[in-house]
Amino acid sequence: MPLVENGQVVQDRYLYVGDDEPIPNRVPIIVSAKRFFENVDTLIRRDGSVGVVWPNDRRVAELAPWLGHLALVALVFPKFRDGRAYSQARLLRETYGFGGMLRATGDVLRDQFQFLVRAGFNSFEVKKPGDAGVFAEAVRRYSVFYQPSADGSVPAQRRRVQRNANDEPQEPAA
Amino acid sequence: MTSPLDQKKIKITGPVVITANRVGDGAVVYRSADGGWTTKLDGAAITTDAAVARTLVAAATGDDLNAIGPYVAPVKLLPGGGVWPGNLREMIRHGGPTIDLSAALGA
């Protein structure tokens, strides 16, 4: 399935390494949480980026102490209706200050792209090839947001307070 | 009546049809013998065989473009020839709400 980053389809620099596979040198890798914790000392010292797939039913607080060593965290949407990874994403970005790649995996569909971006994801394993091509358009569907979010988009409340401070009219002149 | 949409085992105790709702307008439709959908109950394919019913439902389920949520529904075969819905839920789906709407709205 296509990987989308920065609004376009890109080649995946990362290699998924199965739990029983040897860890290659230097190549950026993504391992399971299990593999990560079994080999944490080796992995954080390796020459090459490390990413972890974090299950959606495990608290991200457990991973928090290691975030400084991780270039990527992959979160999981087993079905798109299972929205636990949205909370995980926001906690990673906003509570724990994770600045690396945050990848959405699993049932990642076009109609959730903008929610995913606002939750802090910046890397997307898009389930349907057809959806990958419209990513850039899909994340511009909405220009008004009521909530502050992990991607820093300015919520309506702040724009209103600014408008009031600038003494601008509530309605734009016709 | 309890929603039949979660039928896991199809038990047939009499004649049945496959019914669903049409995608465009949600209207009640019945699977016809030629694999299409009709709003007319007497155009529906009727079977008394569980295996046939399963096949019909499977085919109907794949027709997601046209109909939603197909399931097996009982019918009654009338002595004079003709088909009638086989329980209250199907009666209501077929004939509409049992309330006299114009009276209820004081029209």
Add this chain to the structure above:
Amino acid sequence: MYVYDAFDRKLVTERVSDFRDQVARRLSGELTEEEFKPLRLMNGVYLQLHAYMLRIAIPYGTLSSQQLRQLAHVARKYDRGYGHFTTRQNIQFHWIKLAELPDAMTDLASVGMHGMQTSGNNVRNITTDQWAGVAPDEIEDPRVWAELIRQHVTLHPEFSFMPRKFKIALGAAHHDRAALRIHDLALRLHHNAAGETGFEVMVGGGLGRTPYLALTIKPFLPARDVLSYVEAVLRTYNQFGRRDNIWKARIKILVHELGAAAFAKEVETEWQSIKDGALALDPAVVTDIAARFRYPAYETLDDSPKELAQARRDDSRFDAWMKNCVTNHKIPGYAIVTLSLKPEGGTPGDATAAQMDDIADLADRYSFGEIRVGHEQNLVLPHIAQRDLPAVWRALDAIGLALPNVSFVTDIISCPGLDYCSLANARSIPIAQELTRRFHDLDMQRQLGRLHINISGCINACGHHHVGHIGILGVEKNGEEFYQITLGGKADENATLGTLIGPAVPYAQVADVVEDIAAAYLELRQRPDELFIDTVKRTGVEPFRERVYAAR
């Protein structure tokens, strides 16, 4: 009432455009029903027995006359000329076509209306007392806070795919008219000893298969913290609510499985880490929202004008309506008028397009253009000058909306039931209709006094039968409709779940059973002014059980 600004309007327009695209992709087959269903639900679009149903949000039950006229237009153009007001202060249309929905939604968007989050596993319409802003016993209008929270939870990226739906209610008076304790989250506005404004926070209420009343997890939350605390509750629920079993997925299950203290601690820990961040309420934000709430320019009028007393003496029907449908307003010289949508033989909560237009006209003329929707499925004109009451009554009487049965036995709360709803086991509307016929005599209704009947066609309890004085739940036995009867439920600040009185009775006997219950009450009550609900509380259900089942 809240007036949209350019941001609010833009959001709704963008939502309509997004949905239009989603409908097109569904009709072309690009989206399967499995992928489309949660998307349409997020716009209030259900599939029912006969057609799609569109549920339109009426935020905290407040409508402008312009909006009500547009609902009438939608009823005429896209439906069959009528709509149904629900127990969550929304309106439903039962005969919608998917292909026409984007156009219907465009028409609604033009008056700031939408179906966003009236279904789906997100935060639903935030409800409150239908007398908010005008009730004398209120400490402050809760609708400003309701609007703040509504905006915060609308298209929230984190909370659009929760384990299940999430219902919030706000109250601002000691007397609870918003049924707070049956909500997932309830916020009761009040002042602490220092006179500061804050909320009692209650979580874990809900009816359905496992009914629970909400528990207080924070007696006083400062108003400044309301958004961050709501966020913490939702985040806790989103992460830890059960997703393995649809019947165990509401927050009430999580609260009761963890225990209130452990749940509260979980929320508190999360809240402590976010409370002073971006969600700490800037007073400028509250001021901004409050500034777009328009309040009537009330005149300075005297209470109880002489003409009113004379009119009451002159016409006993007007007097009866005054006693039943008119309540005190916080502004002298004004009154709150309730319009009963429970006519004899009618469907509880339904109104025709013509009635909607007429009510909108009356609102323009007499109520500063504002209407309210109550969870009891009646409407309210909230700002009537007392001197206008005779004229308002005559106008309502002429269009059949002046029946003085509010809170009486025929003021029935009922879900649509098996006549419309694909979740139902049994019909509810015909039961309600028969009961309105059996008890049509107004003298009998007055004799029985306040008596709330709630009817649900299935265990999902959309009719709130658990908290009815008489609760009626439709079940199916061997293909036949049967009904379980409960007594003693209450939805107010002394919220109580009703007690089952015995085995379910068949469809044909339900009205007889209710008549027996009413007769038993008249015999058992100690004084004519002992309310039904108080008699049941005093005697327990046993005497009623005996009476009902003696001959059955």
